[in-house]
Amino acid sequence: MIKCEQMYEGKAKKVFATDDENYCIVSYKDNATAFNGVKKGTIVGKGVVNNKMTNYLMRKLTAEADVPTHFVEELSDRETLVKRVKIVPLEVIIRNIAAGSFSKRFGVPEGTELKCPTLEYCLKDDHLGDPMINDSQIIAIGAATPEDLDTIADYAYRVNDYLKDFFAGVNIDLVDFKIEFGKTADGQIVLADEISPDTCRFWDKTTHEKLDKDRFRRDLGNVEEAYGEMMRRVLGE
Numbered sequence: 001m002i003k004c005e006q007m008y009e010g011k012a013k014k015v016f017a018t019d020d021e022n023y024c025i026v027s028y029k030d031n032a033t034a035f036n037g038v039k040k041g042t043i044v045g046k047g048v049v050n051n052k053m054t055n056y057l058m059r060k061l062t063a064e065a066d067v068p069t070h071f072v073e074e075l076s077d078r079e080t081l082v083k084r085v086k087i088v089p090l091e092v093i094i095r096n097i098a099a100g101s102f103s104k105r106f107g108v109p110e111g112t113e114l115k116c117p118t119l120e121y122c123l124k125d126d127h128l129g130d131p132m133i134n135d136s137q138i139i140a141i142g143a144a145t146p147e148d149l150d151t152i153a154d155y156a157y158r159v160n161d162y163l164k165d166f167f168a169g170v171n172i173d174l175v176d177f178k179i180e181f182g183k184t185a186d187g188q189i190v191l192a193d194e195i196s197p198d199t200c201r202f203w204d205k206t207t208h209e210k211l212d213k214d215r216f217r218r219d220l221g222n223v224e225e226a227y228g229e230m231m232r233r234v235l236g237e
């Protein structure tokens with residue numbers, strides 16, 4: 001497949017067209033942003049970690065949890081061939097332990113284990129600051145159909161069940177994560193975007209050390225080291 005013109009540049013990735021309209025190429029950058037783009041920086045090597053970790057986990061999710069994804073083929077350390085999809089404009093967030101905005105909103109201290117996983121949605125819209133949105137609101141504004149939303153919720157819980165166990169195996173608590181879904185040309189809902197320390201909270205089970213983007217968001221230091229440590233635990237490299 002031949003890499004063609006750039007279609008889109010996001011905060012952490014660029015997307016290129018290919019000579020086949022059903023596929024595109026994602027290229028991961030080292031740029032980091034937080035608080036809706038207000039805080040900016042670079043995390044050296046992040047693009048490589050996020051690309052490889054995402055691809056590894058997406059492969060496993062398809063093979064072992066029957067969750068379809070946009071992943072096709074890893075092309076290089078930073079570039080991956082994916083199915084071209086129309087992104088459903090929702091951030092799908094699952095939580096196992098209270099942290100971040102959940103702790104603030106509901107007054108539940110960070111680190112509180114939740115009695116069951118929670119599922120929440122935010123509307124992907126930078127100008128609106130990605131507001132929280134519920135099922136009936138999603139359907140009312142046409143952000144997703146009822147059928148697609150059912151599929152998304154089912155896949156999201158399956159992703160959590162699989163990843164929680166997977167990360168427990170490398171001594172990590174999967175605190176929470178954000179995933180996105182897309183729709184292929186033939187109408188299939190698939191997991192898209194990434195699964196990485198940018199989009200998940202990872203805490204070491206023993207030391208409770210944070211090994212994710214909160215090190216950047218909260219100026220905790222050793223940001224590159226945390227991404228490197230997660231890559232070693234997941235991929236053994």
Ligand code: UDP
Pocket residue numbers: 091093099100101102130176177178198199200201213
């Ligand atoms: N998250 C993300 N992108 C966003 C917002 C959140 O990847 O734009 C992830 C975040 O890394 C965390 C989870 O979603 O793993 C829940 O984030 P939260 O709502 O607590 O927001 P935050 O405290 O990060 O602002």
